[in-house]
Amino acid sequence: MAVTLKMLSEQTGFSPATISRVLNNDPSMTVGEDTRRIIFDAAHRLGYSGSSGRRNQRTLTDTLFIGIAEMLSPAEQMTDPYFLYLKNFIEQTCYEHKLQTVPLRLVDGECQMLSASGVDGVIAIGYFTDKQIQSLCSISSNITFLDSSPNELLYDSVVPNFELGMKQALDYLRSLGHTRIGYLGPKRLLDETQRVVLEPRRRYYEHYMREAGLFEPNFVLETPLRDQALVENELSLRLRSLDSGSRPTALVAVNEETAIGTIHALRSLQLKIPEDVSVVSFNNTVMSSVVEPALTSISPHLDYMAATAVQLVRQRAATPTHQPERHFPQKVVIPPSLVVRSSTMPYEKSTD
Known part of the structure; x- marks a missing residue:
């Protein structure tokens, strides 16, 4: 029945x-x-x-329906707003272009659409397993991945250029006179195919510092992406184990949550930011500008990433009133920018 x-x-x-x-x-x-x-x-x-189904009743004036699939749950997004901002920018862009968004949900390891309207394309935010991607394909063949690129031959994708971002961060710190530069972040994570790989920002950090002859293993601290308290505890222990003259004078954090844990650890040791240690973060959400001190940050341009994803999924949508503009996939790599704030300063002015 x-x-x-x-x-x-x-x-x-x-x-x-x-x-x-x-x-x-x-x-x-x-x-x-x-x-x-x-x-x-x-x-x-x-x-x-x-x-x-609404799909069978669409008129010539109907708008496009864009499904949004998210890797993280709402609770997880509260501890890592990077993906929350991406979703919000997608919804804002769709609203501005009079596109209708349709939420997709992860149920038992599969992406499902519980709306009767159907969709003309899907934007998938984050990393997804092969099983989840197959379930997305059953919803729509027009899929754009945002912040991952699982198969460039099949799907559109928009990703940040982490290598360029790390180079900008390290070049900037070195221009300020810093050579003892540390890094905080996970060593490994799951890539687009769910393989365990070296986290890209850490990989680029190590390559850069080794090439410059500046790599120091004691300056690298393995920390999770979303645990400020653990970052604070681990960094405090590490810094206590180093003599004041051999500590890093600058630290690069994988994201803002890690950067905030870094600030707490430095303050617990009576170290000033940036007078004693400069701090650079990635992501540059609103959080970077409201913490004290405001974080110098690498901006991946989340708003532009989201707008580009919407543009790509629109280009390949096919409806009675909208023909695809192209039939081949595209991968767009967004170059980041360095946003300088008060958490960094020249090494010459530091009290080392």
């Missing part, structure tokens, strides 16, 4: 009209995330498939 809106209403307590508008992502319908989750979960659990 087909599951109806009335049955969903009895299960959730929401009216059939509300449920219909939520499942069809009515842009004029504003509901809380808890309400949306309850309705989506009930629809998935009961196997609701909708009616004949």
Whole structure:
């Protein structure tokens, strides 16, 4: 027996009209995330498939529907706002271009669309397993990956240039007179194919410093991406083990969470930023400008990354009113920029 809106209403307590508008992502319908989750979960659990579907009823004035798949859960995004900002910029760009976004959810290791409207393309934020990518392909063949590039022969992708970003950070610190430059971040992570690889920013750091004859293993600290407290504890222990004259005079952090943990550790040792130690971070979200001191940061231009992803997915969308502009995939590598703030200063002015 087909599951109806009335049955969903009895299960959730929401009216059939509300449920219909939520499942069809009515842009004029504003509901809380808890309400949306309850309705989506009930629809998935009961196997609701909708009616004949909005896709069959689209008119010549209908807009494009863009699905958004996210690697991180909402709770994980709160500890690492990088991906949250990417999603927000996608939604902002779609709103400006009158495109409708459709949330996709990870259920049992697969990406699923619980809306009856269907989508004209998908933007996948982050890294996804082969199984998850296959499930995305069942939703749409028009997929743009944002911040990863699992298969350049099949999918569009937008990625930051971490190598150039690390070079900018290290070149800048050396221009200030720093040579004892440390790094904080994970040694390994999963790449686009879920293989364990050396984290790119750390890989580029080590290559640069070895080429310059400046690499010092004691200045490299392996820390997780999203644990300020652990960064603070580990860095405090490491710095205590080094003589004041042999400590790094500058540190590069893999992201803002790590940079904030770094600041806490330095302060716990009565070290001043930037007088004693300069700090450079990656990502340059709003967090970089509101911490004290404000962080010198490598900006991957998250807004432009998101806008480019929307542009790519639009170019390959096919609807009754929109023909694809191209049929081959593109990979766009975004060059970052160095944003100088008050967490760095010349080494000559440091109290070493």
